[in-house]
Amino acid sequence: MNELQTIQAWTFVSECKIPSDINSMLVDGEEAVAAYKTIRDSAVFTNKRIIIRDAQGLTGKKIEVYSIPYSSINMWSTENAGKMLDFNAEVELWTRVGHLKINLKRGVDIRKFDHLIASAVL
Numbered sequence: 697m698n699e700l701q702t703i704q705a706w707t708f709v710s711e712c713k714i715p716s717d718i719n720s721m722l723v724d725g726e727e728a729v730a731a732y733k734t735i736r737d738s739a740v741f742t743n744k745r746i747i748i749r750d751a752q753g754l755t756g757k758k759i760e761v762y763s764i765p766y767s768s769i770n771m772w773s774t775e776n777a778g779k780m781l782d783f784n785a786e787v788e789l790w791t792r793v794g795h796l797k798i799n800l801k802r803g804v805d806i807r808k809f810d811h812l813i814a815s816a817v818l
Contacts, residue, residue: 703794704762706748708732708739710803715740721747721761730812732804741812766816768792776806787813 712733718740722728730741736751737759748762768791776785785806787798800806 702797705797705799706739706750707735707799707801708804708809709735709801711805711808712738718747730808741816743816764789764791764796766813769813769817772813772817774806774810776800785809789813 710733712731714728714731715738718728718731722742723744726742726744728740728742732739732741734748734750736756737749739746739748745766746762746764748764750760750762752758752760769789770792771790773788774785775787784802785800785804787800787806787809789796789798800809
């Protein structure tokens with residue numbers, strides 16, 4: 697069986713405060729629910745989508761923004777080692793545009809993360 701090609705991958709380091717500048721990106725009726733620090737920027741869960749800001753280049757001044765509507769997520773999986781030596785976990789999202797991968801470091805609660813996705817998608 698062929699492996700699905702991952703079209704994008706991110707690493708979430710820890711949960712963080714919701715950035716105040718995210719409000720300018722939200723549409724009417726959209727609210728930020730949770731935020732996660734990435735290696736260079738942040739990802740915000742709203743009640744409608746996941747917004748991932750990805751700083752690029754050496755200076756990080758160029759920022760690419762990914763918006764993943766929950767309605768585009770067909771399926772997801774979470775993988776972790778359980779309670780013992782769980783240094784990182786992995787979340788995979790299958791969307792209409794392709795396969796996305798999110799690595800979660802030790803500071804991220806995999807069950808809370810899974811609940812955020814389930815609450816929005818189901």
